[in-house]
Amino acid sequence: MTPDDDPVRDLVGFAGRLRADGLRVEVARVTTAMRALGAYERLDRDAVYWATRLTLCSRREDLPVFDAAFAAWFGPAASTGPGDSALPGPARVRPATVEEPGRDDTADPGSARSRAGSGERLATAPPWTLSAADRAELASFVAAFTTAVPLRRTMRRASGGRRHVDVPRTARTMMRTAGEPTRLWYRRRLHARRRLVLLLDLSYSMRAYRALLLRFGYAAVAAAPLTTEVFTIGTRLDRITRELRSRDPQAAMRALAARRTDWDAGTRLGSAVTAFGRVWGGHRVVRSAHLVIVSDGWELADPTPLVAQVSRLSRLAHAVIWGHPKAGDPGFTPYAPALVGSLPYVHLVATPDAAALRALAGMLACPSCGPRCRRHRDHRKWSVPT
Numbered sequence: 001m002t003p004d005d006d007p008v009r010d011l012v013g014f015a016g017r018l019r020a021d022g023l024r025v026e027v028a029r030v031t032t033a034m035r036a037l038g039a040y041e042r043l044d045r046d047a048v049y050w051a052t053r054l055t056l057c058s059r060r061e062d063l064p065v066f067d068a069a070f071a072a073w074f075g076p077a078a079s080t081g082p083g084d085s086a087l088p089g090p091a092r093v094r095p096a097t098v099e100e101p102g103r104d105d106t107a108d109p110g111s112a113r114s115r116a117g118s119g120e121r122l123a124t125a126p127p128w129t130l131s132a133a134d135r136a137e138l139a140s141f142v143a144a145f146t147t148a149v150p151l152r153r154t155m156r157r158a159s160g161g162r163r164h165v166d167v168p169r170t171a172r173t174m175m176r177t178a179g180e181p182t183r184l185w186y187r188r189r190l191h192a193r194r195r196l197v198l199l200l201d202l203s204y205s206m207r208a209y210r211a212l213l214l215r216f217g218y219a220a221v222a223a224a225p226l227t228t229e230v231f232t233i234g235t236r237l238d239r240i241t242r243e244l245r246s247r248d249p250q251a252a253m254r255a256l257a258a259r260r261t262d263w264d265a266g267t268r269l270g271s272a273v274t275a276f277g278r279v280w281g282g283h284r285v286v287r288s289a290h291l292v293i294v295s296d297g298w299e300l301a302d303p304t305p306l307v308a309q310v311s312r313l314s315r316l317a318h319a320v321i322w323g324h325p326k327a328g329d330p331g332f333t334p335y336a337p338a339l340v341g342s343l344p345y346v347h348l349v350a351t352p353d354a355a356a357l358r359a360l361a362g363m364l365a366c367p368s369c370g371p372r373c374r375r376h377r378d379h380r381k382w383s384v385p386t
Contacts, residue, residue, distance in 0.1 A: 007037055008298055011052070012335045014073050018056060021065050025056050031337055035301065045074065130250050134215060137354050138249055141219030144358040148365030150194040152288055152318070161188030194290060194318065195227045196220055196364065199276065201295030203234035203267040209325055209351075213294055216357045218244045218252055229285055233272035233295070237279075269299045269338055270306035277309045286316050290364050294323040294351055297339030307341035314345040323351035323360065 036051040166185040217230040246252040328350030
């Protein structure tokens with residue numbers, strides 16, 4: 001398994017191969033295998049073999065079938081010497097802890113890939129320099145947020161409209177004209193900008209989309225600095241709204257790069273979203289707001305806490321939208337347990353590039369946008385009907 005592989009996709013496909021060969025591999029065993037893979041220091045062939053063999057096999061009779069399927073799926077093992085066994089013992093395992101200070105694993109992509117499951121690594125990112133194309137992209141994001149403004153009705157009213165009669169004012173006018181209704185006064189509901197909360201997954205598995213998501217978050221804050229909150233979720237929850245409120249986008253990127261956070265760490269969505277719900281769930285920031293989660297859903301821990309928090313937040317927020325970079329690919333099927341469990345409470349949309357994010361910004365302002373909205377039907381291909 002190379003660093004560019006997707007361990008979750010490989011594991012799910014391998015489980016399907018085992019089922020086709022006659023083994024009973026339940027979803028609970030696949031989840032346990034994911035957690036076992038997250039505990040290994042390196043995701044090499046031996047680690048994958050022993051983690052899957054100990055979790056996916058339940059009988060001695062399953063071992064020959066498992067060995068044959070493993071060799072067919074992951075390729076033949078490297079040649080060994082006369083005194084070596086065909087399959088070495090289990091690899092060294094360590095618990096998922098905070099990264100030791102001073103340790104540098106940037107030159108070892110396999111080590112960083114293994115921490116995408118559970119380990120936490122606090123570090124400062126290299127400085128990001130915005131090119132002319134990046135600034136043009138930022139301008140397009142700001143224009144999308146400025147053109148399409150999501151509104152919500154408030155409890156306040158003002159004079160105007162033709163639907164609701166202002167009874168007190170009309171009655172006062174009648175008292176001055178001996179009870180004759182010479183004029184009807186009307187009042188209308190006032191509208192305010194709907195709040196937007198972004199939860200951006202900037203872990204190692206989302207590193208290819210990190211700069212794009214940060215530019216999207218900066219544009220959201222620049223368009224509405226008082227009604228937008230941006231958080232990063234990985235192995236921890238970090239609020240980066242203050243850094244994104246800088247007038248200069250390059251200064252904002254420098255401030256983010258200097259911030260010590262879990263840029264190349266793993267993914268513990270459950271604990272991060274739980275912390276968000278505990279601190280901000282009862283606050284007016286979430287209530288009646290658009291909550292957008294951009295993540296690939298790669299979570300090796302138990303997905304139950306995450307699903308419970310997403311369910312709770314869906315009852316507080318106006319809508320919970322889950323952006324997945326691969327949702328628009330042909331033949332895409334949600335397979336991550338955390339994402340599959342959250343589908344009944346979110347609208348799944350594709351966020352692979354800048355054009356999709358601009359469409360997402362426009363979709364937030366659509367007053368009739370929902371699972372059956374014809375205008376954004378293609379963009380919300382994976383929306384779950386309510």
